[in-house]
Each structure stands twice: as C-alpha cells, then as structure tokens.
Amino acid sequence: xxxxxxxxxxxxxxxxxxxxxxxxxxxxxxxxxxxxxxxxxxxxxxxxxxxxxxxxxxxxxxxxxxxxxxxxxxxxxxxxxxxxxxxxxxxxxxxxxxxxxxxxxxxxxxxxxxxxxxxxxxxxxxxxxxxxxxxxxxxxxxxxxxxxxxxxxxxxxxxxxxxxxxxxxxxxxxxxxxxxxxxxxxxxxxxxxxxxxxxxxxxxxxxxxxxxxxxxxxxxxxxxxxxxxxxxxxxxxxxxxxxxxxxxxxxxxxx
Amino acid sequence: xxxxxxxxxxxxxxxxxxxxxxxxxxxxxxxxxxxxxxxxxxxxxxxxxxxxxxxxxxxxxxxxxxxxxxxxxxxxxxxxxxxxxxxxxxxxxxxxxxxxxxxxxxxxxxxxxxxxxxxxxxxxxxxxxxxxxxxxxxxxxxxxxxxxxxxxxxxxxxxxxxxxxxxxxxxxxxxxxxxxxxxxxxxxxxxxxxxxxxxxxxxxxxxxxxxxxxxxxxxxxxxxxxxxxxxxxxxxxxxxxxxxxxxxxxxxxxxxxxxxxxxxxxxxxxxxxxxx
Numbered sequence: 001x002x003x004x005x006x007x008x009x010x011x012x013x014x015x016x017x018x019x020x021x022x023x024x025x026x027x028x029x030x031x032x033x034x035x036x037x038x039x040x041x042x043x044x045x046x047x048x049x050x051x052x053x054x055x056x057x058x059x060x061x062x063x064x065x066x067x068x069x070x071x072x073x074x075x076x077x078x079x080x081x082x083x084x085x086x087x088x089x090x091x092x093x094x095x096x097x098x099x100x101x102x103x104x105x106x107x108x109x110x111x112x113x114x115x116x117x118x119x120x121x122x123x124x125x126x127x128x129x130x131x132x133x134x135x136x137x138x139x140x141x142x143x144x145x146x147x148x149x150x151x152x153x154x155x156x157x158x159x160x161x162x163x164x165x166x167x168x169x170x171x172x173x174x175x176x177x178x179x180x181x182x183x184x185x186x187x188x189x190x191x192x193x194x195x196x197x198x199x200x201x202x203x204x205x206x207x208x209x210x211x212x213x214x215x216x217x218x219x220x221x222x223x224x225x226x227x228x229x230x231x232x233x234x235x236x237x238x239x240x241x242x243x244x245x246x247x248x249x250x251x252x253x254x255x
Numbered sequence: 256x257x258x259x260x261x262x263x264x265x266x267x268x269x270x271x272x273x274x275x276x277x278x279x280x281x282x283x284x285x286x287x288x289x290x291x292x293x294x295x296x297x298x299x300x301x302x303x304x305x306x307x308x309x310x311x312x313x314x315x316x317x318x319x320x321x322x323x324x325x326x327x328x329x330x331x332x333x334x335x336x337x338x339x340x341x342x343x344x345x346x347x348x349x350x351x352x353x354x355x356x357x358x359x360x361x362x363x364x365x366x367x368x369x370x371x372x373x374x375x376x377x378x379x380x381x382x383x384x385x386x387x388x389x390x391x392x393x394x395x396x397x398x399x400x401x402x403x404x405x406x407x408x409x410x411x412x413x414x415x416x417x418x419x420x421x422x423x424x425x426x427x428x429x430x431x432x433x434x435x436x437x438x439x440x441x442x443x444x445x446x447x448x449x450x451x452x453x454x455x456x457x458x459x460x461x462x463x464x465x466x467x468x469x470x471x472x473x474x475x476x477x478x479x480x481x482x483x484x485x486x487x488x489x490x491x492x493x494x495x496x497x498x499x500x501x502x503x504x505x506x507x508x509x510x511x512x513x514x515x516x517x518x519x520x521x522x523x524x525x526x527x528x529x530x531x
Contacts, residue, residue: 054433076435086430090448090525099444100434131525151434 001068002029003187004053004155008062011048012212021212022048025062028206028215035181035188037198039244040208040216041252046191049213050157053189054080067154076104079148083160087132087143094119094128096143100151118146121180138169145177149184158190162197171229174200182225195244199237200227207247217247315495320502323495330484335503337479338469341397342511345404346465350458353409357416367417374413382407382468386475395476404468408461415457419450452526455519462515466508 011023022045030036038046051057052064055074064071066078079100087096094115101111119125122142132140141161148156162170174197181188190201198205205219219240223231231237296317302309303316311319324331360367382403393399423446431441473482481500488496 054429056429056432074429074432076433078433080430080433082426082430084424084426086424086426088427088430088445088448089527090451090523099431099436103431103434103436103440133525133527147430147434157433 003032003034003067004028004030004189005065006049006053006062007064009049009052009059009064010061010212011045011052011057012060023052023059024212024214026214030187030189032187033185035190035201035203037190037192037202037205038208039192039195039198039205039248040213041210041248042193044208044211044251045213046208047159049208050080050159050189050191053155054078054157076100076151077153078155078157079151079153080157080159081141081144081148081161083163085132085137085140085144085164087140087147089132092129092131093124093135093143096132097146097150100147104151114150114152118150121149121183122146122176136169138165138173141165141173142176145180149180149186154187156186156188158188160191160193163193170194170197175229177201178225178227195241195248196232198244199223199240200231205240205244207244207251209251216251219244219247312492312494315498319495320498323493324499327484327496327499331499331503334479334481334484334500335507337477338473338481338504339507339511341400341404341469341473341480342462342465342507345401345469346408346458346462346511348401349405349408349465350412350461352405353412353461354416354454356409357413358420360413361417361420374410378410378414382464383471386472389472390475395478400469400472400477403472404465407464407468411461411464412454412457415453415460416450419453419457420446422453423449452519452523455515455523459512459515459519462511463508466504466511470504 006026006028008025008027009023010021010025012019012021014020026049028036038049040046048057052059053066053071055071055078058071088099091099097115097118098111101114106114115128116125119128122145124139124142124146127135127139132143135143144161162173165173178200188201190198192198192201195205199221202221205221207216207219208214209216221240222236232241299314300317303311303314304318315323356370360370385403385406389399389403393402427445427449428441431445436444469480470482470485473480474486477483481504485497485500488494488500
C-alpha cells in the first residue's frame with residue numbers, strides 16, 4: 001500500500017456559472033518517506049492537487065486516500081507549508097512550533113521536547129522568544145517548517161514554500177531540508193516551479209500538463225539521499241534538467 | 256543544519272533594534288510638539304491679553320480662563336466626573352456588545368442576514384439626530400445618554416469586527432486546521448489575536464465618538480455634566496467658563512485615548528507595522 005493514493009481524481013470549480021476543470025483524472029501513488037516534486041505551468045492546478053490531499057477541498061470525482069483511509073478534511077497527519085507567510089505573527093517562535101502539539105492535547109513534557117528538538121534542527125534556538133516580525137524571510141520559513149514537523153505528521157505538503165526567497169537563501173533551505181529529511185524522514189509532496197529545486201528535493205519529479213492538470217511525465221531522480229550543491233555540475237543533473245525543461249515546453253505549447 | 260553565521264549577527268541586530276526602536280525618533284517629536292503648543296499658547300495670550308485684538312466675548316484671555324477655573328471650584332470636578340462616567344460606561348457597554356454581536360454575525364450566516372440590513376439602515380443616522388426620541392423615551396436622565404453613547408460605539412464596533420474577521424488571511428485558518436486545531440481553538444488562538452489590532456483601533460474611534468455624543472446629549476439637559484456647564488455658560492455669554500469646559504472635555508478625551516493607545520501598543524507588540 002502506498003502512503004498517498006490518488007485515483008482518477010478530478011476537480012472542477014464553478015466560476016460565474018461556468019465549470020472550470022482544474023484537475024482531470026489524475027493518478028499518482030506516493031510511497032512512504034518518498035519525496036515527490038510537482039512541476040508544471042503556473043496556474044495549472046498543482047496547488048489544487050495539494051489542497052485536495054490537505055483536505056481543504058474535495059475531489060469532484062475519483063478518490064484520494066492517505067495511509068489507506070479516504071480524506072475527510074484537514075488533519076494533523078498532513079501538515080502544510082504554504083507559499084504565503086503563514087507563521088502566526090502574534091505568537092513567538094516557540095509558541096508557533098508548539099501550536100500543533102498543543103492542538104493535539106499532548107502532555108507538556110512532550111510538547112516541550114518537540115519544541116526544543118525542532119528549534120535545534122532549524123537552528124533557531126536563540127530566537128525562540130522572538131516574534132516573527134523580528135526575523136528574516138528565510139528564518140520565518142524555517143519556523144514554518146519546524147511548526148509543520150513538530151506536529152509529527154505522516155505527510156508533509158509543501159506549496160512553493162521557498163518561492164518568495166532569494167536564490168542563496170533558497171539553496172540554503174534546500175540543503176537544510178535535505179538534512180532534516182535524513183534525520184526525520186517524511187512522505188513529502190513538494191509543489192514548485194523551479195526545476196533545480198525539484199531535482200535537489202525530489203526522489204521523483206512529476207511534470208503536470210496545463211489546465212486541466214494531469215500527469216504528463218514522471219522522472220526518476222537517481223541522486224540518493226546525499227545531494228550537494230556541486231551536483232548541478234554533473235551531466236546527469238544537466239540531462240535531467242534539460243529533459244524536464246523539454247517536457248514543460250511541450251506542456252506549455254499544447255495550451 | 257541551517258547553520259549560518261548571519262544568525263549570530265542578526266541576533267545581535269535584533270537585540271540592538273529592540274533597545275533602539277523606543278528611544279529613536281521620540282526626542283524630535285516631543286520637542287517639536289512642545290514648541291508648537293507653546294507658540295499657540297503665546298499667540299493666544301498676545302491676541303487677547305496683551306494686544307486686545309480679539310475681544311473677550313469672542314475668545315477669553317488666559318487670565319480670565321484661569322479665574323473662571325478657580326471660581327468653578329468643585330463644580331468643574333463634579334461635572335467632569337459625571338461626563339467621564341457616562342462616556343466610560345457607554346463606551347465599555349457599546350463596544351463590548353458590538354464586538355460580541357460582530358463575532359456572532361461572523362460565525363452565523365443566519366444572524367448576518369437578519370441583522371446586517373437593520374444595522375446598515377441605522378448606521379448612517381448621526382446618533383445626535385436621535386436625541387429627540389431619546390428624550391421622549393428616557394427623559395433627561397443618565398440612561399438615555401448612556402444608551403445613545405452605547406449605540407454609537409456599538410455601530411462602530413459591529414462593522415469593525417465583521418470587517419476584521421473577513422480580513423483574517425485564510426492561510427492562518429488553513430494552517431491551524433492542518434495542525435489539528437479544533438474550531439474553538441482556531442477562534443481563540445487564531446481569529447481573535449488576528450483581529451485584535453483592528454478591534455483596538457475601533458475602540459479608539461468609538462471612544463472619540465462617545466465624547467461627541469455624550470456632550471451633545473448633555474447640551475439638551477442634564478443634572479450634571481460638562482455639556483450642561485458649557486451650555487449654561489454660553490446662555491449668559493460667559494465665554495471663560497465655556498472655554499474651561501471645552502478644555503476639560505479635551506483633556507479627558509486625551510487621557511482616555513492615551514490609555515487605549517498604550518494598552519493597544521502593549522497588546523499588539525507583535526504586529527508587523529506600527530499601528531499608531
């Protein structure tokens with residue numbers, strides 16, 4: 001059994017009396033502790049797929065199950081890191097990280113332990129009593145990731161989490177998230193429009209078609225768990241980037 | 256992991272900015288503000304007492320205002336307390352009911368559909384226009400005045416709260432739900448803190464409105480109150496007392512406003528932009 005099973009999922013929205021298909025008969029299985037990156041033309045419905053798995057919206061047709069059971073709504077087994085700044089500005093860093101465990105009514109000792117552990121892992125221990133407004137964009141993203149990890153979900157859904165960061169901060173975040181993945185393995189669905197990001201983060205890269213989105217091609221990424229920034233000099237990396245770029249061009253020209 | 260030399264640097268920067276942000280920009284503000292007030296006071300004294308360009312009937316001199324203040328003695332205190340009490344009561348009552356009804360309306364569509372048209376119909380009416388009815392219904396006692404003051408604050412806060420709840424970025428609610436928070440936890444720990452800055456700003460507007468409405472109701476009759484004091488003095492063209500009464504209202508309004516500002520600043524220290 002796969003951790004996430006998407007069977008012929010279709011999602012259409014009604015806007016001004018017209019049906020708009022965002023996602024069309026999509027099939028995708030994601031194994032436990034696998035990282036799958038979704039790339040595709042902007043506005044193609046990648047986020048719709050993520051929202052379906054998160055349980056914010058429900059499929060018009062088809063089914064999606066996580067851990068063998070169908071999705072009935074959002075839940076702490078699936079944490080989301082959003083593209084927007086979603087860290088609660090009225091809470092300190094440690095209160096943000098504690099929010100998930102406290103929502104699950106865990107005993108204080110466990111909440112404390114998780115807050116400490118993830119503060120260390122994202123290297124924000126010195127800032128635990130700071131409010132988000134006192135942090136840089138990259139640091140706020142780290143709080144967001146720590147908060148998602150601290151509720152110990154089975155699945156992590158990342159919706160272009162580093163889209164608003166500058167390139168160097170972004171590279172720093174890739175490396176950091178990779179290390180975090182090695183220490184605390186999770187099933188991850190990572191929506192991005194950055195091919196390099198997809199190749200650094202993903203075990204597989206799924207190229208989606210233009211709206212309505214469906215799976216176009218799936219690329220296996222053969223780099224294993226240790227990926228350094230030097231990787232992009234390798235010919236395999238270049239070849240993969242080129243082939244994904246080609247798929248994206250193909251997908252875009254159909255539009 | 257996430258190791259960066261910049262962390263230490265920004266930590267230091269954070270400490271420094273915390274210490275600095277308070278002292279910075281304060282000195283020129285206070286100096287320039289004090290000079291402006293001093294200039295106006297000096298002009299007042301020059302135009303009335305020294306040169307006599309402005310006749311005492313149109314605007315009293317500082318000396319006559321001080322004389323009036325001394326002559327009023329206890330009376331000013333009694334009137335001031337009566338007005339302050341009414342303002343505080345109507346502001347606290349109207350604002351809290353306004354917030355509660357606003358929150359209830361944001362939760363229940365049925366309540367929203369029922370109350371929104373009523374509120375929208377009453378809202379544009381200046382509260383002062385209702386004074387004749389209020390006198391008919393309540394007489395000239397306290398209850399009518401407090402009712403009208405509360406109504407004004409209620410209208411401000413009900414709309415303010417509704418708008419504030421609508422303005423909460425949906426991503427906060429979604430984040431809360433995906434972290435496993437219950438509906439009530441989302442309301443208490445996400446929606447309420449998120450709307451707090453707007454609620455507090457509404458409190459400020461409401462308190463200013465309460466002063467206007469209460470003093471206006473006192474104009475039309477009251478046993479005690481600054482509005483009554485001003486109106487009585489104006490009937491006998493006693494402009495020094497009119498001025499003393501006006502200044503008393505202004506000072507009290509500033510005190511209440513500053514209390515709200517300071518409490519707000521303390522409660523919303525986390526807010527990204529300076530709200531005040």
